[in-house]
Amino acid sequence: MSLVPAGAGFVRRTAHLAAALVLAGLAALPARALEYRETPGLADRVGVDLPPVAMRLPEEPLVVDLPAKGRETGRQGGEINTLIGRSKDVRLINVWGYARLVGYDKDLNLKPDLLKAFESENDRVFTLRLRKGHKWSDGAPFTSEDIRFWYEDVASNPSLQPSGLPQFMLAGGKPPRFEVVDETTVRFSWDEPNPLFKPELAKSRPPFIYRPAHYLKQYHERYGDMDKIMRLAEAKKLRNWAALFNKMDDMYDARNPDLPTLQPWVRLVDDSERRFVLKRNPFYHRVDSTGQQLPYIDRVIMTVADGKIIPAKTQAGEVDLQARNIGFSDITILKQGEKAGRFKTYLWPISKGSQISLLPNLTVKDPVWRSLMRDVRFRHALSLGIDREMINKVLYLGFGTPANDTVLPMSPLFRPEYRDLNAGYDPDRANELLDAMGLTERRGDGVRLLSDGRPLEIIVEASGESQEELDALELVAETWREIGVKLFPKPSQRDIIRERALAGTLVMAVWSGFENGIPTSEMPPEDFAPVRSDFLSWSAWGNWYETGGQTGEKPDWEPAERLTELYDAWLVSGSDEERTEIWHEMLQIHAEETIHIGLVSEVRQPVVVQDLGNVPEVGIYGWDPGAQFGIHRMDEFYVK
Template sequence: MFESSRRALLGVVAVLLATPLFAAPSIPEPVESTFWSAEVQRGDLPPVAERLPRAPQVVDLESRGRTAGVQGGTLKTLVSHSKDIRQMVVYGYARLVGYDANYQLQPDILLSFENDGDKVFTLRLRPGHKWSDGAPFTSADFEYWWKDVANNELLSPSGPPDFLRVEGALPRVSFPDETTVIYEWDQPNPNFLATLALARPPFIYRPAHFLKQYHGDYADPAALAEAIEDVRARSWASLHNKLDNMYQFDNHELPTLQPWMNSSSGKKIRHLFVRNPYFHRLDPNGIQLPYIDVVEMEIVSPGLIAAKANAGETDLQARGLDFRDISILRKGEADGGNYRTLLWGNAVASQIAIYPNLNYNDPAWREVLRDVRVRRALSLAIDRDTINKALYFKLAKPGAMAVLPASQFFSQENRDAWALHDPEAANALLDEAGLTQRGADGIRLLPDGRPMELVIETAGERQEVENALQIITDDWRGIGVKLVMRPLDRDILRNRVYSGETMASVWYGWDNGIPRAYTSPAYVAPTDQVFFAWPKWGQYYQTNHEAGEAPDMAPAIRLMELLADWEHATDDEGRSAAWIEMLKIHADNVFAIGTLAEAPQPVVVNKRLRNVPEIALWAWDPGAHFGIHRPDEFYFAPDGTN
């Protein structure tokens, strides 16, 4: 079965494969898990030595200050929406390549990878690797996705994802043998590997053996018609897409490579995720990861997460907790709670950022919001020190939306740009912008005579946002601007922003506040509608100019030029130069109005839970929140242990 793989792999790997399984000193003898022992004894599941890849990933615990653990236990955690069960894919963080603790890319699901000038990427799979149902995981799964999903017009009307397009050209993809996949471009694609490591990865592979049952080119017509009828799907493509939800993680029948697999599909209050018997990681003592057998994820109201954490109803929690919850958590801890409250750093560029919508449908307001003097004035009017004192006990860092000191591109000048409280300068800028007329209530008037009532829509999920906006309401009234806050459901908010119906919105700053030279600056250019300041420019890029609007402001156009410069750069010096100018453009133009950054993120941890880092960053990308810290290595110490 592995003959072709032996020919393709590097010499050192070939030597490993030629020896008896686990005979190499670096691969310990595997230990059967008690969780699956009954299934193994009945013959329903192969023994662990046959379930692991021939070259499993043996994790290095000692170098990261961790201890070898024991299998067992159920870890409880909380989420606030049913669709948030996808966090198990985020936290599990099994990726083809992933970031290590130093934010360097390393092979994970892959055995290895080779990068030739950012043009040719050779991906080597682990021979003998299996999906969670025991089916082989091979290059055929990559081939199925590329040929039958990504390039099938019924399943993917827009074609393969954008990160695979370089100057509009798609790669040449080949599959020389069952453990080798090659992506090749004529021009560099320096963001390819980093994209595979995202918190929400693109999944350039699929469990072909499972999904072919629902694909019109492979399935038995009668059986497929029956399956379509059973779920009342419109077509086989609709059915296929419904079942092909590797990120949503809500189909327990869909095989996975994550450390835990969903065992409870459908709408439930509690979802259970059990250990993947074929997971590819092994600890130095031969114990197959994850250590924890079951993760129980309970869906609760957002407002109850802190209270439930305080009551000891979660073993590991950061999602749904804000800085304001620290006092009640610390009190519960002091009163005999069974948890510790860690304070991690936060990697978002701003805790609270206001996004004037430069693509707002109202022409008069759009012109006002596009005037950089107006955006600068709104920023200068905010008393960030008061917000910091009232909400963060002065532990956050006031400033504009900018990258954090942990990034090589941090600049105090950018953080201070148009962010020092100066109402007099703010008033002067608004006067200079022609907004000199005021109503009887002191609110400035737009050129068409309407009062300058700036409606800011929020997701209504964070009390700290509403508290900050209350302070900003008073600040802005002092310069003749009336702030109107409108809480909405998260999905409704996003849809309104994307369609241009929202005047302004509030969200976090950039998820990645710690970029390096190798980090693609696409998220600081108008390439995605999720940056709420320019949703229609993002749509224009994302749909290959079929929807949205082309950027028509010089700074935005320059951002796109610099993104192209980064993509064509051949060294870190060139990439860094692009980053530095792009961040300067953001600082000058105030596309998003940042408030404060670096507020500590509370992390509640059961006192018996081990290997959770005391000091760490809570980051979406890069990092996948808990993912980069490898929750599969967390374990419960025996009862009675503190």
């Protein structure tokens, strides 16, 4: 088996064969309701290294009726230029493209995408039906074998996955029964419900439970020539076949241009670390209702620039679409460029639970601080001592919403009390709560004294990556002084902060709020329970959960214990009604306990658009769910 990369060469060989069959009259075009229109940018290649569009599409492509969605039917061609702050951000093309087995629509409903159908029996048995005739970007068939290969030869191979199957593939701690039903149908079956499975497939960074088996088998010990594999591994200075396989198996990072993909744009050459050209996938599975194959855009060009100058370059009109590396503080300079007629600046609400959140460490080791942090009166006092309206006006020109760190009104789980409870500015009430705790002694400058005589001075550690966070801390410090609390901001680094949180030496951190502020009950509530060690409010508890009690601390605080119970109950839940009830109890606990101290939510993300159609003026901007541009279907954007 050849180890020569199978990218562009394989495209030419496979597509040329298909084209030759069509031209020779040996392959008939299947009957379709739509009359497909050849893509102008690919027309010269048809009959040379590509078959006609009808042979490139699945027998039943995903047909998008854009006018019914309130969008325009676009035209094919053109390019989108955008800037990225580092070369590894080229992987965003696989986020923004958002071709998923199932994906979220704008109403946060999960719909089949790459799949023709997705069938669930009580969240225990999942049947996945592919589109007959669907092809990878190199023209090879996308079939059940690609899912079987991932499950049996990649995910279940201890050399490639030493930690075993990922959590979303386990139910009750057990793996599924897997079966290939036919060429386009597979089935995963568990004895217990597995509500994690379906939403995992729709993430901005999905697990890709399929692999281009025809390409990757040449690097696998079970299928490839081991002598050739080891020679190539040695040439790449890799220790064994598994390391080589994992390097070539690059579904997310877009670093292997020879790896076939199902995304709308594909990287075909590896000739630069400063400018990346992503070209349209000729075999993409989506078409519009007029028969035009998506994506409309021929090329996406991602150019690396210093993040500090990206706002200025954007203002100068050097991009067609930009949201990365620009923020609310750049709106003034962007509006100046907008006046010159270069572009439009849309302001999309950010989908985080809070733009900025203060995170008291409930597992801090210092006994005095631990007692304070776990006293609900203390957390309420700190929250009531913040003038969120002032912060909103000073930092966000009043465009945000003073609020707790919780779900947003866009979420079907939203209730006003989750947002508003103990989130008003009431320094008198805050002082009463602190007095009731016995913190009545003060030093000469008005700062309260702790029970051991130390001043109530809170060091709030920041990653040092956001001036916005430091500016917010200054405003919080002003009003905390009125309640006898001194705040010291301490810029640091995110890795150091996480280490200190896990070690119990962190007292409080400033961070962005919950990543997903627009959940549905179908999405796992892992952010709201102490089940991950990288959450700064309870790293030690999260570490205990992750390691099965081998390290960290077992939760010994009643709300944390209950949140863990609820999360575990969600993992085995079998209905939407049950999951909704679990979510609401968890959100109620967070609101009543003020575990995170959110400041302002629904802050706007500037989205700069130059001469592009179908980019929504009002959208949501988030990672999961959302994939930034992905949920708005960037493959439907077009050059006006």
